Each structure stands twice: as structure tokens, then as C-alpha cells.
Amino acid sequence: MQSLWTTFPPQLVLAGSTLYVSQGSIYGLDTRTGKVRRQYAVSGSAALAFARGTLYLNVNRHPDSSVQAVRAHDSWALWSYQVAGPLAHAPTLARDGVYVSTTEGVLYALQARNGRLLWQQAVGGTSAAQWPTVAALIGRVLCVGAKSGPDSILSAYQPADGALLWSSHLSGTWFSLPIGAAGRVYISDNNGEVSAFRLRDGQLLWQTAVAAEVQSTAYLSMRPSSIVLLPASSPEP
Structure with missing residues (x-):
């Protein structure tokens, strides 16, 4: 019998002696024993990143999606920011910013401390861009690959204000995380x-x-x- 769906493995994020697992809820496991240290309930599917004691979550739940920040040691919700459209992949983190993209081709920059919107930008400078990869911060440049109409593009942005620095054509429709x-x-x-x-x-x-x-x-x-x-x-x- 042919399977009608596939169950994907849970995402793992390592933070010191705690291994965070995203599978319905967010679980914090002791890396030595595997025991659950803490658990954070999420209403929707979540992709996560960790920095400086905080978990940052991209949570997709029809019909809305949100970026959330949670204090890791006690699961205290710090802030939440709602976006239009499903979020793609996990947040990209910089010292003061959280960068996320939607499958509809919009890139958001949020202040890491309070979730305030710093800027938003259509990927590649066009509203036709879709299915971007998770953004990667390379040096002082934010790089994103996305499909834009019949073409595909790799775009680079100024992290501080979202200014488009350049865009170059790609041949595929699905991309790896940019590295540099x-x-x-x-x-x-x-x-x-x-x-x-x-x-x-x-x-x-x-x-x-x-x-x-x-x-x-x-x-x-x-x-x-x-x-x-x-x-x-x-x-x-």
C-alpha cells in the first residue's frame, strides 16, 4: 500500500546541556540522560532557533502565523509578532535582530528584545517571489534564495534597514541554506x-x-x- 503522507523528523537545537526538540510542543531534554527538563506547548507547527537564553519560534497555524520569543529556562513568553502568510523554516538570528520569511515572499526583520517590526521587504524587490529559503546572515549581508515568477533569485540585503543590495539569477526552484x-x-x-x-x-x-x-x-x-x-x-x- 502506498503511503499518502510522510512524517518528518523533529527539529533539534542544541543549547549547552539542553537539547530542544520541536515536535508538536517544544521539549527541552537533558543531553546526558535524555530526560525532559521542560516543555512548552505550541498551537501549531514550530521551527526554532536559540540565542542568549531565548528560544525564537516560527509558528504556523492556519489561518495565521506568528514569530514568538520564549525564555528558555522557564518557558515564559516574552513577545509574539503576527505575520501574513505561512512562515518558511526557522528564524535567522543576529545580535539585535530576528529575520524570518514567508512562503509568499516577504522578509521581516524584528527587534530581538521586544519583537518590534524594524522593516519588511518583498524578496528580490518583487511581490512575485515565493518559497524563499531561510535567510542566512553572511558577514554583514543577509542572503535569501527564492523563486520569482519563472526565474529564481539569490538576493542580498542590508540587515539594518532592509535595503536591497543585489539580486542574481539561479537555475533551480528549491535551494539550500546560503553559506559563505x-x-x-x-x-x-x-x-x-x-x-x-x-x-x-x-x-x-x-x-x-x-x-x-x-x-x-x-x-x-x-x-x-x-x-x-x-x-x-x-x-x-
Whole structure:
């Protein structure tokens, strides 16, 4: 019998000696024993990130979605911000900002301390952009890959005010989390293409086909050779 749906594994976030698991509720597990230290109920599906004692949650619940901040040690709700449309992936965190994107192609920047809206921007400068990847902060640039009409784009923003710095075309429709180092940003797509762009202006530096289908995220080696590691697989026969 063919399965009609797939159950995805829970998201894991490690914070010191506590492992946070998002599966219906948010569970904080003791990394040594596996026992549940704390639990936070969530009304909807949640993707999470952790920084400086706070859990930041992207919570999707039809018909609305919200970004929430929860104090980790006692599950105290610090703030909540409602957005229009489903949220994509987990929040991206910087020192003073929380960055989230919706599947409808809107990028939001919120103040980490109180959830106040700092700015919002259509991904790629167009309302046609959809299904963006989670934004990645690379150096002082916020990078987002998204589908925009018949094309796909990698866009870069100024984190402070959301100003669009540049946009470059991509070949795929689904993307890895952008990663970067040494003035470059790397991204892979579902067509098996790995692309490298210059971070300051978005110029394409190279593009390499590694597989017929990419099913995971690219990783950057910290060795001097700066090798980009890409889990990939070909389609099943």
C-alpha cells in the first residue's frame, strides 16, 4: 500500500546541556540522560532557533502565523509578532535582530528584545517571489534564495534597514541554506547546481553541476582548502 503522507523528523537545537526538540510542543531534554527538563506547548507547527537564553519560534497555524520569543529556562513568553502568510523554516538570528520569511515572499526583520517590526521587504524587490529559503546572515549581508515568477533569485540585503543590495539569477526552484566565507556566498539548488557569488556585488564566480538531484544542504569546510561539501543523490531509477 502506498503511503499518502510522510512524517518528518523533529527539529533539534542544541543549547549547552539542553537539547530542544520541536515536535508538536517544544521539549527541552537533558543531553546526558535524555530526560525532559521542560516543555512548552505550541498551537501549531514550530521551527526554532536559540540565542542568549531565548528560544525564537516560527509558528504556523492556519489561518495565521506568528514569530514568538520564549525564555528558555522557564518557558515564559516574552513577545509574539503576527505575520501574513505561512512562515518558511526557522528564524535567522543576529545580535539585535530576528529575520524570518514567508512562503509568499516577504522578509521581516524584528527587534530581538521586544519583537518590534524594524522593516519588511518583498524578496528580490518583487511581490512575485515565493518559497524563499531561510535567510542566512553572511558577514554583514543577509542572503535569501527564492523563486520569482519563472526565474529564481539569490538576493542580498542590508540587515539594518532592509535595503536591497543585489539580486542574481539561479537555475533551480528549491535551494539550500546560503553559506559563505572569505567574501563569497555559496548556494545549491534542486537541479544539482552549486553556485558561488561574490558577496559584495552578487557577481557569479562559478557554477558546477554535481548531481541530477540535490536533497540536502551545502556545508563549507573550515580547512585551508575551503572545500564546499554537498550531500547529493541521483534520482531513483
